[in-house]
Structures are given as structure tokens and as C-alpha cells.
Amino acid sequence: MRFFILSIILFGIALTAKGQISALGGWIRSGQKPVAFASVRLIDSKIGTTSDSLGKYSITNLKPGKHIISFSALGYSPIKKELIIREDETVNLDVDLEESGSAIEEFIVTGTMKEVSRLASPVPVEVYSPAFFRKNPTPSVFDALQNVNGVRPQLNCNICNTGDIHINGLEGPYTMILIDGMPIVSGLSSVYGLSGIPNALIERVEIVKGPASSLYGSEAVGGLINIITKKPQNAPAFSGDVFTTSWGELNTDLGFKFAAGKKAEVLTGINYFKYGNRIDNNKDLFTDVTLQDRISVFQKWNFNRKENRQFSLAARYNYEDRWGGDITWDKAYRGGTERYGESIYTNRWEMLGTYQLPLKESVMFSWSLNDHDQNSVYGNTIYDARQKIAFGQLSWDKKIKAHDLLIGTALRYTMYDDNTPATALLNGLNKADKVWLPGIFIQDEIALAEKHKLLLGMRYDYNSIHGNILTPRFAYKWMLNENNILRLNAGTGFRVVSLFTEEHAALTGSREVVVTEQLKPERSYNANLNFIKRIYFKSGSFIGIDASAWYTHFNNQIIPDYLSNPNQIIYSNLQGYAVSRGLSANFDMTFTNGLKIIAGTSLLEVFSKNEASGKKIRPFLNEKWTGTWGISYKLENLNLGLDYTGNIYGPMLLPRLSNSDPRSGISPVWSLQNIQFTYTGLKKIELYGGVKNLLNWTPGKNEPFLIARSNDPFDKEVQTDAAGNVVPSAANPYALTFDPGYVYAPNQGIRGFLGVRLIIK
Missing domain, CATH: 2.60.40.10 (Immunoglobulins)
Structure with a gap:
């Protein structure tokens, strides 16, 4: 019982x-x-x-x-x-x-030309999502890259604000810019191509630091930036983003999609930027920031095909009217000697497409075309240039047991013409510079074991001017476990130099260009060791570490000589070698209380060594260390987000005109910091606002002047001796000529901004 x-x-x-x-x-x-x-x-x-x-x-x-x-x-x-x-x-x-801004688990295409998980790729690729760039809203991709560790937008002129992108301390010509994997931006158009891409249409930005010429050919000698645009099916039905600043800047980004019948989806983006205030806070009688009027229209078509085969077409048109100079200048003075102004009209169009052949095998044809027409005046110096680039590539992706093969052939044609001696014959007649660059490449990604991958690659190019160029590549990935990954990469890069498409100082007319020899292509040899570690906590918090050490060796490097003669830029191949080496680390921290931190730091050493003198020479405008950060916090109860972003740069050598130039030869440590508040309590609408350049930092506060002889931009009062050397005078006590090249940071001080975003899915 x-x-x-x-x-x-x-x-x-x-x-x-x-x-x-x-x-x-x-x-x-x-x-x-x-x-x-x-x-x-x-x-x-x-x-x-x-x-x-x-x-x-x-x-x-x-x-x-x-x-x-x-x-x-x-x-x-x-x-x-x-x-x-x-x-x-x-x-x-x-x-x-x-999305928080970091994208460690994203799928990437840049490292191997194949869509793979970033963690699975043997090539280290950094990925940045639109959420990362929204932490500090900017009117262009060029400006947005200021918060990426190891990447620095560099201004090269105090007047027209021409610039380039530095990666790991290397100047802009060493960086290749791609849109959807196509080499659509290069040479003359590097910065102009980065302006006007509607931010609303960017899916992500992928960055490779180190040579990638074995896949992408010339110019991918120091690194590359690949801007991936959205697929129409992944984009919202409509998106709008408009913001203005207390300086009077206005930026408008619009994006919308529609179905063109049952077989195609179309994505359209429009960007308009306007800035028209003549501000001269540093009292040199020149504009602190160039005035701009820019519009860009982008459209992308995706076609639905059987078996999900790819077929897409895209086109973009960009127009820009930009000028800086004497605050009393207007277009009536363009090209004259009464008022100094630097005025640039840019007309640019691009087309690109991808078509997967109707075969059982994965065979892809990709192509791009672009035409860049630039009409510029620098004072009374006229620079009228045009560049056309046509590119086509056929690639075959094949898996055979443990081998993942990529075999391809590519052809690039570049036409460059201008009104300078760069394209002139000895008899004075003009001859456009035309270069054919056919190439073939092969890449084999081998799964050695469950945790080990080996990538071997080789590319052969034939340059119609310089002949045969061979670029091998090696990559190894060891996945110690799912949270620890080690990568070793080595490869070579090459670059064919076109002086007048890269050196702003060569265009302003302030210096004469002297080429002492037939210039040879630059070559680079690189090794990169990368380690990724992920740490998970029981609370749900996470810390990610992405650290790299690199070494790049250059032969035939072309370094402009500004010092031998203040009125000249002298070019020749370096008789010796150059080196870029350093360490970098990115930290990605996510906490369950809503705090998010993305931070990075880099230690850089860049120098050239001449065989004759044996001396190491550090280049101008090259920092030895840098840091970036983005701190975000979400107040859920108030629907309010807070973003604090910034960067800091170590001292740089600055291009003085001579020993008598009273300006400092080394820049101070400088930092640009921003804060933003975002309100998300409204349906489909975000309101945001904040302050840029919180510290109100601008260059030259402790300098006698930034622009040499802005009071005499046509050198009318400059006196010279019999040999043509500038001599001191009462009107020119430092024996200087007009030169706007002493620049290392933006002249724009503190300013507020306010914006609104609308997304309709």
C-alpha cells in the first residue's frame, strides 16, 4: 500500500x-x-x-x-x-x-575575386558597412575613409583641395580604387571618382592593404579599395539622406528601386552636394575650403536569368564645378592674372557590367568603360586633360577536389591626353598617351587539410611601352580554431607612372617639371602577417582583434625632388630602394549594455635609401603613427544613439620651399574629433545631428602663413639673380615664390550639422 x-x-x-x-x-x-x-x-x-x-x-x-x-x-x-x-x-x-559598422562575418570578393566568407579567405580583407560610415556622415567616400585605421585622405593643395588616399603611409598613386571589382577609377580620376558615389547605394567597402597586382594588375601596388554597390533586390524601395552644416554645406543622397517587368530590377541613386560660402578664417585672403557644386547619378540593372546566372549593368555620371582662391575671384577672372583662382570643371561617366556565360562551368565576363574630361585653370595656367579607360576580363572558376581554381584573361586600354609637354612630341605636335595592357592570371586555392589553406597565384602582363611584367602571389591560412586565425601573405606589385595625372604641384604652374631619364615601372615586394582573434563572453559581449605586421620593398621608385630647386619638381627612378613597414591593430568590442567600440592604431616607417649617399630619406606628408576610434552607445529607452568618432596623427615632414622658409618643417600631432546624436523614435525616419571637429583644430595656427606669398600669386614682385634663383627683397624677405603645396590637414574648423534619413522598405 x-x-x-x-x-x-x-x-x-x-x-x-x-x-x-x-x-x-x-x-x-x-x-x-x-x-x-x-x-x-x-x-x-x-x-x-x-x-x-x-x-x-x-x-x-x-x-x-x-x-x-x-x-x-x-x-x-x-x-x-x-x-x-x-x-x-x-x-x-x-x-x-x-548593423554596427564592423563586418567581420561578411562575404567578400576583393581578396580572391570570389564571394567567400571573410573568415574563410586566405587573404586578409577589411570590410566596412554603411553603418560604420553613418557614425560620421560625410558628403563623399573620400571624406568617409578618414576613420579607417591605416587609411588617410590626404589633401595636396590648400586652394583646390585636390587629394589622394594613403594606405599604410604610401601615397595615393599606390592605391587602386575599384567599383564592384572593376578598375574604373585610376590616375587622373582617383579622387574625383571617389566623390559623388551616392552613400545610400553602398553595400560595403572592402580594403586590401598590400600589393594585389597578381589579380588586379597595375596600380594595385600598395593596396586597393573596392566599393561594392547594393544589389537592387537588397536595397530599400526608397531611401533619402539629407544633411547640412553650419558652414552652409548641403548634401543630398537619394536612392530608389523599381521593377522593369518580371526580368529586371533597377536601382537608382542621386547625390547632390553644394557649398558656396567664401570663408577666410586664417586671413590669407584665400578661401579656406573650395566651393563646390556637384551632382552624380548612378543606375544599376540586375536581370533575372535561369539558374540564377548573373547579369548586371551599371552606369554613373558625375559633374563637378569646383574652385578656390582669392575670395574676390569670380569666373570673369578665370585664366587671367588679375585675380588668382583654381577652377576645375569635371565631366565624368562610367559604365560597367557582369555577365555569366550560359555554360555548365562558372565563366564570367566583366567589363568597364570610363571617360574623364577635366578643364582646369590654376591662375593663368590652363590644364585641359582627358582620360579614357576600357577594361574587359574573362574568368573561369573551377573546383577540382581540394583545388579551387580561378583562371582568367584581361585587357586594359588607357588613353590620356592633355595640353602639357607630357603628351607633346619634340616637334611640338600633340600625341596622346595610349597604353595597352593585356594579361593572363591563374590562382589556385588549395585545401591542404581541414584547418589549412594555401593560395598560389601568378599574373603575366604585357605593357605596350614597358614590356613583360610578372607578378606572383602566395597566401596561407591556418585556422587554429574557430576563434583564432593566422594568415601569411606575400606578393609583388607593379605600377606604370604617369606624372601629370598624379602630381598636383606639376599642374598648378608654380613649378617646372623636369624628368631626367626614361622612367621605369615601379615594382614592390610585400609580406604580410595577419592574426584574428575573437573572444566571446557568457554575457553575450564580444571582443575581436585584427592585427597585422607588414614589410614592402620597392625598386625603381619614383620620388619627386622638391628641394634641389624651389621652382622645379625633378623626377627620376630611385637609385636604391624604398621600404614601407609597420604594425597595425584593429579592435572591435561589443557589449550587451549597448556600448560598441571600434578602434585602431598603426605604427609606420616609410623611407627611401639612395645607394650613392647611403642615407635614409623619409617622404613628406607621412606620419609615423596614427589612431582611429568610434565609440557608440544606444539609449534604448530614449531611442537615442550616441557616436563619438575621431582620428589622431603623429608628426609629418612638410614641404617647405627652402631653408629660408619660416614655416615649420614638421607638423604637430593633430586630431579631428566628432560627436553625433541619432534619434530613431519615429517610424521610418532617423534624425541626426552633432558637431564636427570638436577641438576646432586647423593647421597653421602657429605658422606665419600656410600659402607662400598669397599676396603675390603670379610672382610679379619676385626678384631673381642671373641664374634664375630667387633673391630676398623688401617685398619678399624670405626669397619665396607662390606655392600652395604646404598642406597636411583640412582648413575647415568646428561646425555643427543636422540631417534626416528616410527609409521605406
Whole structure:
């Protein structure tokens, strides 16, 4: 009897326990995109799980009661949800994660020309999503890159604000700019091509630091930046982003898509930027910032084909009217000697496309065309130039057991013409510079074992002027475990130099260009060691570390000599070698309380060594160390986000005209810092505002002047001796000539900004 009663009691307890079993499940997405392998954890216990490849998750055997659940994933801001789970209840909870700016788990194409997971790629590629750039809204991709570690937008002129992109201390011509993998921006158009790409249409930006010529050919000698635009099917139906600043800048980004029948989807983007205030805070009677009127229109078509084969077409048109100079200048003075102004009219169009051939094998044809027409005046010096680039590439992607092969052939044609001696014959007649660059390449990614990958690559190019060029490549990846990855990369790069497309000082007319020999192509040899570590905490917080050490050796480097003669730029191949080496580290920290930190630092050493003198020479405008950061915090109760971003740069050598030039030869440590508040409490609308350049830092506050002899830009009062050397005089005590090249940072001081974003999905 006692045994019978005990059995009934135990059976009842079992039934009660069974009735208390509860469960939680749902989908984790970001917009319409599933978030795979997201972490789901109960804050008050050790219970947790991860989402599958489709973003679905499930937790069973939950105790009834109040729970706080943490959802986090790499590249997304973590969130916490509080809910009460009752007995014997299955709760469905779908979560929408917001991109945080870092994109460690993104799929990439830049490192190997194939779409692979960033962590699976043997080539280290840094990826930045639109959320990263929204932390500090800017009117162009050129300006947006200021918060990327190891990448620095460099202004090269105090008047027209021409600039280039430095990667790991190397000047702009060593950086290749791609749009959707196509070498559509190069030479003359590097900065102009980065202005006017509608930010609303950017899916992500991929950056490779180090030579990539074995895949992309000339100019990918120091690194490359690949701007990936959105696919129409992934873009919102409409997006708008408009902001203005207290200086009077106005930037408008619009994007919208529509279906062109059943077989095509079309994405259109429009960017308009306007700045028209003549501000002269440094009192040199010249504009501190160039005035601009720019419009860009971009359209991309994706066609639906059988078996999901790719077919896309895209085109962009960019027009810009930009000028700087004497604050009393207007277009009536253009090209004359009464008022000094630097005025640039730019007309540029681009087309690109990708077509997957209707074959069983994966064979892709990609092509691009662009035409860049630039009409410029620098005072009374006229620079009228045109550049056309046509590019085509056929590639075959084939997997054979442990081998993942990519075989391809490419052809690039470049035509460059201007009104300078660069394209003139000895008899004075004009002859455009035309270069054919056919090439073939092969790449084999070998799975040596479960955790080991080896990539071998080789490219052969024939330059119609310089002949044969061979660029091998090697990459090795060791995945110690899922949270620790080691990569070793080595390769070569090459670059064919076109002086008048790269040196602004050669165009202003302030210096004569002297070429002492037939210039040879530059060659680089690079090794890069990269380590990625991911640390997860039980609370759902995460820390990611991406560290690299690199060494790049250059032969035949062309270094402009500004010092031998203040009125000349003298070019020749370096009789010796040059080196770029250093260390860098990126830190990505995500906490469940809403705090997000992205920070980076780089230590750089860049120098050239002449065989004759044996001396190391550090280049101008090259910092020895740099740092960047972005700190974000979300106040969920107030629907308010806070972003604090900034950068800091170590001292640089500055291009003085001579020893008698009173300006400093070394820049101070300088930093640009910004703060932004974003309100998300309105449906489909974001309001944002803040302050740029919080410290109100501008160059030259402790200098007698920034622009040499801005009071005499045509050198009318400059006196010279019989040999043509400038001599001191009462009107020119330092024996200087007009020169706007003493610049290392923007002249724009503190300013407020206010904007609104509208997204209709």
C-alpha cells in the first residue's frame, strides 16, 4: 500500500515537471537578411544557443518566469529582450539586429575575386558597412575613409583641395580604387571618382592593404579599395539622406528601386552636394575650403536569368564645378592674372557590367568603360586633360577536389591626353598617351587539410611601352580554431607612372617639371602577417582583434625632388630602394549594455635609401603613427544613439620651399574629433545631428602663413639673380615664390550639422 501511494506521488511530480517545460524560438534577421550564427543567451543562466545558417534559433527546457535574453552577432549591435515565460509555453520571438559598422562575418570578393566568407579567405580583407560610415556622415567616400585605421585622405593643395588616399603611409598613386571589382577609377580620376558615389547605394567597402597586382594588375601596388554597390533586390524601395552644416554645406543622397517587368530590377541613386560660402578664417585672403557644386547619378540593372546566372549593368555620371582662391575671384577672372583662382570643371561617366556565360562551368565576363574630361585653370595656367579607360576580363572558376581554381584573361586600354609637354612630341605636335595592357592570371586555392589553406597565384602582363611584367602571389591560412586565425601573405606589385595625372604641384604652374631619364615601372615586394582573434563572453559581449605586421620593398621608385630647386619638381627612378613597414591593430568590442567600440592604431616607417649617399630619406606628408576610434552607445529607452568618432596623427615632414622658409618643417600631432546624436523614435525616419571637429583644430595656427606669398600669386614682385634663383627683397624677405603645396590637414574648423534619413522598405 505504501509503495502504491509513493508511486502515485512520484508520478504526479513527474507530470507537474513535464507541464513546466517551456521553450523559446524565432528568427534573427537584419532587415530582410538572415543573421547566421548569432549568439542567444539567457543573462541569468548558462543556457544559450546560436542561430542556424537561415537565422533560426530555438531553446528548450526553460524554467517559467522572467528572463532577460541577449542577442548578439559579429557586425551587429547587441540587444536585450525582457519577457515572461509561462509554464508549458512556447514563445516565438523574432529579432531584428542593426548593423554596427564592423563586418567581420561578411562575404567578400576583393581578396580572391570570389564571394567567400571573410573568415574563410586566405587573404586578409577589411570590410566596412554603411553603418560604420553613418557614425560620421560625410558628403563623399573620400571624406568617409578618414576613420579607417591605416587609411588617410590626404589633401595636396590648400586652394583646390585636390587629394589622394594613403594606405599604410604610401601615397595615393599606390592605391587602386575599384567599383564592384572593376578598375574604373585610376590616375587622373582617383579622387574625383571617389566623390559623388551616392552613400545610400553602398553595400560595403572592402580594403586590401598590400600589393594585389597578381589579380588586379597595375596600380594595385600598395593596396586597393573596392566599393561594392547594393544589389537592387537588397536595397530599400526608397531611401533619402539629407544633411547640412553650419558652414552652409548641403548634401543630398537619394536612392530608389523599381521593377522593369518580371526580368529586371533597377536601382537608382542621386547625390547632390553644394557649398558656396567664401570663408577666410586664417586671413590669407584665400578661401579656406573650395566651393563646390556637384551632382552624380548612378543606375544599376540586375536581370533575372535561369539558374540564377548573373547579369548586371551599371552606369554613373558625375559633374563637378569646383574652385578656390582669392575670395574676390569670380569666373570673369578665370585664366587671367588679375585675380588668382583654381577652377576645375569635371565631366565624368562610367559604365560597367557582369555577365555569366550560359555554360555548365562558372565563366564570367566583366567589363568597364570610363571617360574623364577635366578643364582646369590654376591662375593663368590652363590644364585641359582627358582620360579614357576600357577594361574587359574573362574568368573561369573551377573546383577540382581540394583545388579551387580561378583562371582568367584581361585587357586594359588607357588613353590620356592633355595640353602639357607630357603628351607633346619634340616637334611640338600633340600625341596622346595610349597604353595597352593585356594579361593572363591563374590562382589556385588549395585545401591542404581541414584547418589549412594555401593560395598560389601568378599574373603575366604585357605593357605596350614597358614590356613583360610578372607578378606572383602566395597566401596561407591556418585556422587554429574557430576563434583564432593566422594568415601569411606575400606578393609583388607593379605600377606604370604617369606624372601629370598624379602630381598636383606639376599642374598648378608654380613649378617646372623636369624628368631626367626614361622612367621605369615601379615594382614592390610585400609580406604580410595577419592574426584574428575573437573572444566571446557568457554575457553575450564580444571582443575581436585584427592585427597585422607588414614589410614592402620597392625598386625603381619614383620620388619627386622638391628641394634641389624651389621652382622645379625633378623626377627620376630611385637609385636604391624604398621600404614601407609597420604594425597595425584593429579592435572591435561589443557589449550587451549597448556600448560598441571600434578602434585602431598603426605604427609606420616609410623611407627611401639612395645607394650613392647611403642615407635614409623619409617622404613628406607621412606620419609615423596614427589612431582611429568610434565609440557608440544606444539609449534604448530614449531611442537615442550616441557616436563619438575621431582620428589622431603623429608628426609629418612638410614641404617647405627652402631653408629660408619660416614655416615649420614638421607638423604637430593633430586630431579631428566628432560627436553625433541619432534619434530613431519615429517610424521610418532617423534624425541626426552633432558637431564636427570638436577641438576646432586647423593647421597653421602657429605658422606665419600656410600659402607662400598669397599676396603675390603670379610672382610679379619676385626678384631673381642671373641664374634664375630667387633673391630676398623688401617685398619678399624670405626669397619665396607662390606655392600652395604646404598642406597636411583640412582648413575647415568646428561646425555643427543636422540631417534626416528616410527609409521605406
